[in-house]
Amino acid sequence: MKRVFASQDRAAIAIVRELLANEGIETIVQNENMSAICGEIPFFLAMPEVCVLRDEDLAQAQAIVERFESGEARDQDGKKPWRCPRCGETIEGQFTICWKCGTRMEAQDDA
Numbered sequence: 064m065k066r067v068f069a070s071q072d073r074a075a076i077a078i079v080r081e082l083l084a085n086e087g088i089e090t091i092v093q094n095e096n097m098s099a100i101c102g103e104i105p106f107f108l109a110m111p112e113v114c115v116l117r118d119e120d121l122a123q124a125q126a127i128v129e130r131f132e133s134g135e136a137r138d139q140d141g142k143k144p145w146r147c148p149r150c151g152e153t154i155e156g157q158f159t160i161c162w163k164c165g166t167r168m169e170a171q172d173d174a
C-alpha cells in the first residue's frame with residue numbers, strides 16, 4: 064500500500080479517489096477522522112491520505128494525481144460545471160459524482 068496524495072481538503076481527497084476509481088485503481092483513505100479526534104496530533108500527521116491498495120497501480124496513480132494537481136484535468140475537455148440535484152453543490156464538469164453527497168451526475172435526468 065502506497066500513499067499517492069495527501070490533503071486537508073476533503074473535496075480534493077474525494078476527487079482524487081474518484082479520478083483513480085475511474086481508472087480502476089482501488090484506494091483507501093487513512094487518517095480521515097484523525098483531526099477530529101486528536102487535537103494534540105501534529106498537523107502533518109493528521110492530514111488525510113489517499114493510498115493505493117495495489118503497489119503496481121502506484122505509477123499510474125501518481126500520474127493521475129500530478130495531472131489533478133497541475134490543473135490539467137480541469138481544462139482538458141472543457142466540460143461545464145454541473146449542479147448536484149440533491150445538495151445543490153456546483154461540481155467541476157469532468158467529475159461524474161458529487162464530492163459532497165455522492166450523487167451521480169446522471170441523477171439530473173430524474174429531477
Ligand SMILES: [Zn+2]
Nearest residue numbers: 147150161164
Ligand atoms: Zn451533492
